[in-house]
Amino acid sequence: MKQVYLDYQSAKPVDPRVVEGMARYFTEDFGNPSSLHKVGDVATDALEESRKKIAKYINADEDEIIFTSGATEAINLGIMGYAFRNKTKGNHIIISEVEHISIHNIAKYLEREGFQISKVPVDQYGMVDVGKIEQRIRDETILISVGMASNEIGTVQPINEIGKLAAERGIAFHTDAVAAEALLPIDVRKDNINLMALSSNDFYGPRGVGVMYMQKRYRVNPMIIGGGQERGLRSGSEDIPGIVGMSLATEIVQKEMDSEVKRLQGYRDRMIKQVLEEVPDSHLNGHPTNRLASNAHFRFDGIEGESILLSFKDLGVSVSTGSACTSKTLEPSHTLIATGLLHEEAHGSLQLTSGRFNTDDDIDKALEAVPNVVSRLRKLSPIYKSK
Amino acid sequence: MKSTKYSEKVLDHFRNPRNVGTLEGDDVAVGKVGNPTCGDIMEVFIRIDGDTITDAKFRTFGCGSAIATTSMTTEMVKGMSLDEAMKLTRRDVAEELDGLPPIKMHCSNLAADALHEAIKSYRRRKGEEVPDDKKEVEEEIECLVGKDEFLSKGVYLTVKDPNDFKNKRTIVLYSGDESVDAAINLTEVTDRVILLTPDETLVISPELAERLSGSNVKVLYQSRLLEVLGEGEVEKAKIYNIDEDEKYDLYVDAILIIE
Numbered sequence: 139m140k141q142v143y144l145d146y147q148s149a150k151p152v153d154p155r156v157v158e159g160m161a162r163y164f165t166e167d168f169g170n171p172s173s174l175h176k177v178g179d180v181a182t183d184a185l186e187e188s189r190k191k192i193a194k195y196i197n198a199d200e201d202e203i204i205f206t207s208g209a210t211e212a213i214n215l216g217i218m219g220y221a222f223r224n225k226t227k228g229n230h231i232i233i234s235e236v237e238h239i240s241i242h243n244i245a246k247y248l249e250r251e252g253f254q255i256s257k258v259p260v261d262q263y264g265m266v267d268v269g270k271i272e273q274r275i276r277d278e279t280i281l282i283s284v285g286m287a288s289n290e291i292g293t294v295q296p297i298n299e300i301g302k303l304a305a306e307r308g309i310a311f312h313t314d315a316v317a318a319e320a321l322l323p324i325d326v327r328k329d330n331i332n333l334m335a336l337s338s339n340d341f342y343g344p345r346g347v348g349v350m351y352m353q354k355r356y357r358v359n360p361m362i363i364g365g366g367q368e369r370g371l372r373s374g375s376e377d378i379p380g381i382v383g384m385s386l387a388t389e390i391v392q393k394e395m396d397s398e399v400k401r402l403q404g405y406r407d408r409m410i411k412q413v414l415e416e417v418p419d420s421h422l423n424g425h426p427t428n429r430l431a432s433n434a435h436f437r438f439d440g441i442e443g444e445s446i447l448l449s450f451k452d453l454g455v456s457v458s459t460g461s462a463c464t465s466k467t468l469e470p471s472h473t474l475i476a477t478g479l480l481h482e483e484a485h486g487s488l489q490l491t492s493g494r495f496n497t498d499d500d501i502d503k504a505l506e507a508v509p510n511v512v513s514r515l516r517k518l519s520p521i522y523k524s525k
Numbered sequence: 526m527k528s529t530k531y532s533e534k535v536l537d538h539f540r541n542p543r544n545v546g547t548l549e550g551d552d553v554a555v556g557k558v559g560n561p562t563c564g565d566i567m568e569v570f571i572r573i574d575g576d577t578i579t580d581a582k583f584r585t586f587g588c589g590s591a592i593a594t595t596s597m598t599t600e601m602v603k604g605m606s607l608d609e610a611m612k613l614t615r616r617d618v619a620e621e622l623d624g625l626p627p628i629k630m631h632c633s634n635l636a637a638d639a640l641h642e643a644i645k646s647y648r649r650r651k652g653e654e655v656p657d658d659k660k661e662v663e664e665e666i667e668c669l670v671g672k673d674e675f676l677s678k679g680v681y682l683t684v685k686d687p688n689d690f691k692n693k694r695t696i697v698l699y700s701g702d703e704s705v706d707a708a709i710n711l712t713e714v715t716d717r718v719i720l721l722t723p724d725e726t727l728v729i730s731p732e733l734a735e736r737l738s739g740s741n742v743k744v745l746y747q748s749r750l751l752e753v754l755g756e757g758e759v760e761k762a763k764i765y766n767i768d769e770d771e772k773y774d775l776y777v778d779a780i781l782i783i784e
Contacts, residue, residue: 440586
């Protein structure tokens with residue numbers, strides 16, 4: 139059965155043009171940038187050329203780019219590395235309730251290490267209120283971290299205002315930009331971003347590569363100690379094919395994002411309109427307009443998300459849910475709970491995220507499935523009562 | 526093991542559940558179990574002739590394994606005596622389904638429990654002594670913490686201006702017809718209104734009940750507001766579910782307490 143893939147938020151295919159561009163760095167130009175011979179020089183050129191391209195794409199300087207093994211490592215380095223480096227200045231960190239789970243877990247770890255964490259609540263659409271961040275700022279606050287957009291419900295955060303506030307108060311501003319990649323322009327200067335995490339895969343590059351952007355005059359403690367690569371901040375021989383792949387991926391995004399976003403927005407708006415119209419007692423999660431072009435996120439009264447996911451699987455459509463029954467902890471999505479939903483409501487959610495290789499037919503197929511899946515499961519449900 | 530890595534038998538019962546529905550009659554008993562944290566609610570209906578289960582039906586809100594285990598349970602118990610059915614365990618059901626992912630064993634395999642509840646309620650009805658292992662919930666009235674601190678910072682004692690509630694996630698504490706009326710009216714300014722009552726039903730006039738069921742107000746029964754939380758203004762409410770004996774936080778912006 140041909141699979142319809144509508145889970146781009148979980149993983150993206152690597153663009154074939156990227157794979158093509160990476161190939162020779164596995165076999166021909168395989169050198170180690172630390173080597174001083176010709177083969178090593180070729181690798182150094184590839185590394186620095188890639189760094190330059192990515193820096194240019196986010197409006198940073200090349201010495202502000204640190205390559206890592208992915209976004210999780212970049213987040214660890216950006217938040218934990220910054221916290222430990224600056225703990226003499228203060229021990230208080232502010233994050234939002236709707237950060238990616240990796241940031242919540244880092245916050246938990248930092249609390250055990252003596253840091254204090256304040257979490258900023260969001261409104262019913264998942265949007266952070268800058269005033270609520272301000273209320274939480276203390277003399278000891280050293281870092282504010284708010285993601286550019288929610289990886290789950292797609293709500294876009296007012297990071298320009300948050301960056302401005304942090305700058306005024308002399309507090310470092312970290313943002314996890316992963317969910318926004320290839321969907322929103324990223325400009326670290328314009329938005330006063332001091333630290334930022336990027337993932338290669340979310341630009342349609344290979345997995346296992348990421349970037350921590352760190353503005354000049356900001357400092358972090360390294361998390362990985364070794365041969366001193368990446369100015370000592372991230373030791374370990376550089377993954378040249380992966381890094382080249384990430385830079386090629388950002389180049390494509392730079393050229394094609396505007397038209398791609400328009401196309402995805404069309405899919406999204408069609409999905410939202412049709413599902414809310416056709417399925418009774420269905421609701422949109424996240425912001426009605428201020429949301430990622432790729433993200434349509436619904437909840438249906440009286441049914442459970444894993445059952446929805448399994449039903450779609452049988453129909454050849456790959457989707458995602460915020461239900462507890464699919465998570466490792468058996469807790470429902472913290473993001474949905476933060477928007478004010480009850481557990482039973484958060485359980486019935488369906489996340490459809492589209493991307494570069496989706497077609498109109500894919501959207502049609504998914505939309506055709508939704509009403510049937512929902513009504514079958516509601517017939518089984520003891521708690522669904524139609525109005 | 527991946528939590529959705531199900532056996533073919535589980536998937537078959539998920540795709541084609543057996544015995545979906547309800548049963549009615551004097552010879553029918555119902556068992557209901559649920560775990561709201563994990564998100565499963567199951568109802569098992571059995572028809573009993575003398576000492577034998579002659580028919581069984583179910584309804585389930587829950588994940589794939591929850592649906593499959595209740596479906597399988599209803600298949601297994603038909604023809605069993607009540608004593609045999611009382612001995613049916615979660616493990617028996619899981620084995621009959623060729624196993625369940627370990628993470629799903631404890632929470633979604635409640636179907637056997639629902640069956641046992643049904644049998645117990647039947648026996649109780651017949652006047653038999655059945656030990657009640659359900660914990661008696663203490664009915665002590667706990668006082669609400671934080672109400673005064675948040676007055677006019679999200680806690681309101683009356684609706685002076687509906688615009689105070691515009692687009693705010695609002696909890697209304699049930700205190701009679703006036704509170705229900707206020708909750709319904711607030712749906713004109715916000716799409717999230719939750720009516721909280723410690724009781725199992727609302728004692729209100731039929732006209733009001735009809736307006737309520739036609740409105741967007743979400744009613745949370747057997748629920749009590751324990752504490753108002755927030756940084757300077759209302760941000761969260763700590764709620765106690767009496768039935769489940771469970772406390773949880775609900776993110777809200779406003780709380781209306783008409784005394």
